[in-house]
Amino acid sequence: MASLNETIAALDRLPALPATTIQLISMLAGEGRDTDLHEVEKIVSRDEAVAASVLRRANSAAFGMRGRVAGISDAIRRLGTRELCRIALETQTSGLLANAGRSYGLRRGSLSQSALGGAVAADALARAHTSSHRIDREVAFVATLLRDIGKLAIDAVAGADALEKIAAAADGRPFLAYEREVFGADHAELGAMLCQRWSLPDEIVRAVRGHHEPPSSPSEPLTDIVHAADCVARWAGLGLGCDGLMYPFDIGVRERLGTTRDELEALVADVLAATATQPTPGILNSGNLNSGTLHSGTKPGNALKRTA
Secondary structure, X not given: OOOHHHHHHHHHOOOOOOHHHHHHHHHHHOOOOOOOHHHHHHHHHHOHHHHHHHHHHHOOHHHOOOOOOOOHHHHHHHHOHHHHHHHHHHHHHHHHHOOXXXXXXXXXXXXXXXXXXXXHHHHHHHHHXXXXXXXXXXXXHHHHHOOOOOHXXXXXXXXXXXXXXXXXOOOOOOHHHHHHHHHOOOHHHHHHHHHHHOXXXXXXXXXXXXXXXXXXXXXXXXXXXXXXXXXXXXXXXXXXOOOOOOOOOOHHHHHHHOOOHHHHHHHHHHHHHHHOOOOOOOOOOOOHHHHOOOOOOOOHHHHOOOOO
């Protein structure tokens, strides 16, 4: 068991978010007002992993253009600066989260895959519900990408099997309650602290803090989107560690967003396609969209079939 002070001290031992990542987040959160084509090109060119991702995306079938792109400048013209920002953020966040989640029993890369899957879902949810809630798609994308960043801090203070023992002894409460008992803070709160240290926008800080326990009075539309996107990612089987079955889908969020079963099932399929995930336990099963729970042993192909 770690004290709150020990857990917070672990934040100081974590790698800092790259300055270029913070700059890219600022560009996206500014709705394009601060997006400078040449600045984005410089950021992309300096990072080999980002540059490779940009070229791969520019040459993908998704953009439906003839002729292969061989240079960054051509890729920028094909993709646009906002898409470039997203690709760079995805790549850099994946690097930051590559080894995260070990204390939750996750394999290397699982949490970064979950981050991307959730961000894909958040973008779609924000697009579908913008008219009623005025949600910035780019901010929703970034907030969901970073939602589980606090698990890095839990990794730093938890023993190898500490969380598995907690999960084995769980009595049905949300997993955050156990984290607070053992570490003095839960991963959502720790993630919000990290976002504050990195001087990210307040709305992203609030969404990360509340993404498992969204406030209802007053509600926060961005946090609702991130919460729903997180649920979709887990229903797609992404990031399911020892805590994967212990976060309910908030009924108030479902009512405020007006999401339907068909919409959520389609999002699960989209997330699976975007992340090219392999079938894993813990996918949607009959009744999950209403109860907010998950059941293990269901494969993605079966999960998307309508049940009576």
